[in-house]
Amino acid sequence: MNLVKILDKALLVIMTKWHGFGRCKTRLSKDIGKSNSAKVQSMMTKHTISVAKYLQENKLIHISMAITGLGAKNCRRWSRELGIKKFNLQGKGCLGEKMKRQIIINKKFCARHKIKNIIFIGTDLPDLCHQDLLHTLKELQQNDLILGPTNDGGYWLIGLSEKLLSSNIYLPFINIKWGTENVLQNTIDNYSPTKLKCKFLDEKIDIDTIIDIENRK
Numbered sequence: 001m002n003l004v005k006i007l008d009k010a011l012l013v014i015m016t017k018w019h020g021f022g023r024c025k026t027r028l029s030k031d032i033g034k035s036n037s038a039k040v041q042s043m044m045t046k047h048t049i050s051v052a053k054y055l056q057e058n059k060l061i062h063i064s065m066a067i068t069g070l071g072a073k074n075c076r077r078w079s080r081e082l083g084i085k086k087f088n089l090q091g092k093g094c095l096g097e098k099m100k101r102q103i104i105i106n107k108k109f110c111a112r113h114k115i116k117n118i119i120f121i122g123t124d125l126p127d128l129c130h131q132d133l134l135h136t137l138k139e140l141q142q143n144d145l146i147l148g149p150t151n152d153g154g155y156w157l158i159g160l161s162e163k164l165l166s167s168n169i170y171l172p173f174i175n176i177k178w179g180t181e182n183v184l185q186n187t188i189d190n191y192s193p194t195k196l197k198c199k200f201l202d203e204k205i206d207i208d209t210i211i212d213i214e215n216r217k
Helices: 026-032 034-057 072-081 095-105 107-112 130-139 162-167 183-191 210-215
Strands: 010-017 061-068 087-089 117-121 145-149 155-160 198-200
Touching: 010 034, 010 095, 010 130, 034 061, 034 130, 061 072, 061 095, 072 087, 095 107, 095 117, 117 130, 117 162, 130 145, 130 155, 145 183, 155 183
Parallel strands: 010 061, 010 117, 061 087, 145 198
Antiparallel strands: 117 155, 145 155
């Protein structure tokens, strides 16, 4: 079965941060040190890119990195090292503002390449596999919003359908208490008054602390 003909192509936006010494995984670094936490960040980013490339090579997605922690010149160099052609700076603001900005920035790109859906993921998931993304693409054929819950009350993935993106791109990102255990519930509450269809993926553990690593065992 040719999935390229069946599934709508999506833009996968990978929200990532440069793994600079003392500039990433600050909570984790308190337990394992700044150097080790930077290595963990780098490994997880490369893993995420590797998983995403599998789907891109099969023409199911386009990848765009949304980077923070570096200037434009160094972002370009880093993305090339990772084998990713497309990147943008995250810019200022809360996570919601940064994701909303990526949607706006990529609007023309999506139109030019006939991309209907947008998926956001981070780089804190050592358990991420290509089936997670493939499942998301399939669910976006029947649903408007896809959410992958995390153990801390947030989400590891959010998928937005063409219908949602064309009606209200701000809806997923308003009235959210970012960085709290209420992020997922706040997002669900935003959609409760609408008739949009929502689907939940399996829960995963974001790696932010040493306890998160221990809980994966």
